[in-house]
Amino acid sequence: MHGAVTKYKNLPAVIEDKGWQEASQKARNEALNKSALVKFLLVQDDTLQIAYETLVKKYNSNTCIPSLTEAVNSLGKMPSRATIYNWCKAYKLDGLNGLLPQFKGKAKPEHSWAHRCIELYHAPNSPSFAQVSDQLVNEGFKVEHHNVRRFINELPHELGQNSPYRIGAKLYREKHKDFLIRSTDNIKPGFIYNGDGHSVDVHLAHPVTGKSYRPELVIFQDVASRYIVGWELTYSENSISTLTALSRAMKNHLNIPAMVYIDNGSGFKSKMMNDETSGFYAQFEIEPIFAIPGNARAKWIERFFRHMEERVGRRFESYCGKGFDERKLQLVLKEANQGKTRLPSLDEWIAEFKVFLDYYHNSPHPERAGQTRQQVWDEIERVPPCEGDFVILPRAKVNVRRGQIKLHKRTYTANFLHQFNGKELLAGFDLQNDEYIQLYQLTGEFIMICQLKLKSHALPTSRIDERDIKRSLDAIKRKEKHIAEDRARAALSNVIDSIELDTVKNLSADVSDVAGAITEQAPHTFDIDLNALTPEFEEVATTEPAELSTLLQVVDTQDTNPAQKTENDVLKDLLKESEEDEANIEDAEYELY
Numbered sequence: 001m002h003g004a005v006t007k008y009k010n011l012p013a014v015i016e017d018k019g020w021q022e023a024s025q026k027a028r029n030e031a032l033n034k035s036a037l038v039k040f041l042l043v044q045d046d047t048l049q050i051a052y053e054t055l056v057k058k059y060n061s062n063t064c065i066p067s068l069t070e071a072v073n074s075l076g077k078m079p080s081r082a083t084i085y086n087w088c089k090a091y092k093l094d095g096l097n098g099l100l101p102q103f104k105g106k107a108k109p110e111h112s113w114a115h116r117c118i119e120l121y122h123a124p125n126s127p128s129f130a131q132v133s134d135q136l137v138n139e140g141f142k143v144e145h146h147n148v149r150r151f152i153n154e155l156p157h158e159l160g161q162n163s164p165y166r167i168g169a170k171l172y173r174e175k176h177k178d179f180l181i182r183s184t185d186n187i188k189p190g191f192i193y194n195g196d197g198h199s200v201d202v203h204l205a206h207p208v209t210g211k212s213y214r215p216e217l218v219i220f221q222d223v224a225s226r227y228i229v230g231w232e233l234t235y236s237e238n239s240i241s242t243l244t245a246l247s248r249a250m251k252n253h254l255n256i257p258a259m260v261y262i263d264n265g266s267g268f269k270s271k272m273m274n275d276e277t278s279g280f281y282a283q284f285e286i287e288p289i290f291a292i293p294g295n296a297r298a299k300w301i302e303r304f305f306r307h308m309e310e311r312v313g314r315r316f317e318s319y320c321g322k323g324f325d326e327r328k329l330q331l332v333l334k335e336a337n338q339g340k341t342r343l344p345s346l347d348e349w350i351a352e353f354k355v356f357l358d359y360y361h362n363s364p365h366p367e368r369a370g371q372t373r374q375q376v377w378d379e380i381e382r383v384p385p386c387e388g389d390f391v392i393l394p395r396a397k398v399n400v401r402r403g404q405i406k407l408h409k410r411t412y413t414a415n416f417l418h419q420f421n422g423k424e425l426l427a428g429f430d431l432q433n434d435e436y437i438q439l440y441q442l443t444g445e446f447i448m449i450c451q452l453k454l455k456s457h458a459l460p461t462s463r464i465d466e467r468d469i470k471r472s473l474d475a476i477k478r479k480e481k482h483i484a485e486d487r488a489r490a491a492l493s494n495v496i497d498s499i500e501l502d503t504v505k506n507l508s509a510d511v512s513d514v515a516g517a518i519t520e521q522a523p524h525t526f527d528i529d530l531n532a533l534t535p536e537f538e539e540v541a542t543t544e545p546a547e548l549s550t551l552l553q554v555v556d557t558q559d560t561n562p563a564q565k566t567e568n569d570v571l572k573d574l575l576k577e578s579e580e581d582e583a584n585i586e587d588a589e590y591e592l593y
Helices: 003-009 025-042 048-060 066-075 081-094 114-121 129-138 145-153 169-175 239-253 301-311 326-337 346-361 373-377 463-493 498-507 511-517 535-542 546-558 567-577 582-592
Strands: 192-199 216-222 228-234 259-262 287-290 395-401 404-407 410-413 424-429 436-440 446-455
Touching (some): 003 114, 025 048, 025 066, 048 066, 129 145, 192 239, 192 301, 216 239, 228 239, 301 346, 346 373
Antiparallel strands (some): 395 404, 395 424, 404 410
């Protein structure tokens, strides 16, 4: 059964409770008649039971005062003792409004098409009233468009036009349901950071290729002061950019937050960041709080991103955020690809972003009147890190084998490392330099520094460069896969369909019948007398040297069957005898054919 139908069946009965101003004149008269009886009984010195019995006796003996008699006659009969008790109780609670009739009216008849109508209307494709009524008519129900419209409009809001079944539970919760307002008055500056990644809504020129791309901005914001403590720009949100932004915030401001409020992205929830033993959060005893998926409005930093794009992104023509001109953007990108215009560089965007940060930090705080974000941040009670030079080393679990440690296809060793053979330790590695690692116990105590012993072939020194190379190779593999798929589709398009081949065979004639009717025939030959040539040929022939005329006469007298010796043979003999007359012989050959 559809969820909307289930809710419709569970709707409570609604009692119509109108006030004195909205009540009809008939209802008011009835309430006044009831009040006349109630007031008379309540002012009597006797109990309500004795006063009621006295009123009944006087009414039956026609000795009751005229106003009470008229009130009873208007009500139709003398009310019972229980009814009088209920009227007195209602009058004491609500006065005249309590004596108004709670008229429910006739129960509305249940439409035979009601359940089916609710099921059709609350579909994800959000059909209209007309579409629902047409479908009901096609299914055999007698209903009009206005019947469906009135029926739906009388339902509660949760079953109306903006029900969660039509627009989605997430959108309904964000736009129509109640929400909590979170206050940060009880949070001290520097206690909790809020982090998230955001694709910049501006097309920039790639630093290497010059092509259009949108960088990823990773930001950590102090929740109490809204101060931006650290940020990093990268190609995509990943654990390295998250580590860089958070470690830079800790180093620049000499403060380790107690908590970080972050989302469930791979950059924040990776093993390098969130591992219980070797993760970055565990290394500095930071408690991560992961936001509920799909509830972006609960993060304070989302408002900063919107504010930032309004102040920074809209300054560039290649802006692609909320409310941008799509046709203008396409024209800008097209001209940039053709070399007519230039996309903004990464340095230009960073310069605008830094100017905005200075303005943002010195603007009024949204919750603390009379203070700026910078002033609230200056009230921080710092918790500095223990490391003096503050070299952030991500950690990973490693095993010691024969006095060696293998990490990221590299081998490290140190004196007396064999004393830890078979043990699992923590290795802190530098992302920029792979010449050394630092060993720690699983509990965090420092042991020693190991030096690089052997490195695999063609491995870069920087682990970041290694990841960039791997990223490029993965992109090449994906493109090669797409090329292979395109080639496979092209090969399939050139294959002859067996059905089409059978159709051609059926439409063609039978070859066996035609083959029997064809017989082999001898080639046709023609008897040609060289003396009966055209005058042009004779003129040409008379100009031949004496040897040529003699040869022609010999052919005519000796050959009884000139057709047996073809003209081509004669011409070949003439070519052998006289190369000087080659042009004349070619003219003669042309005339023969």
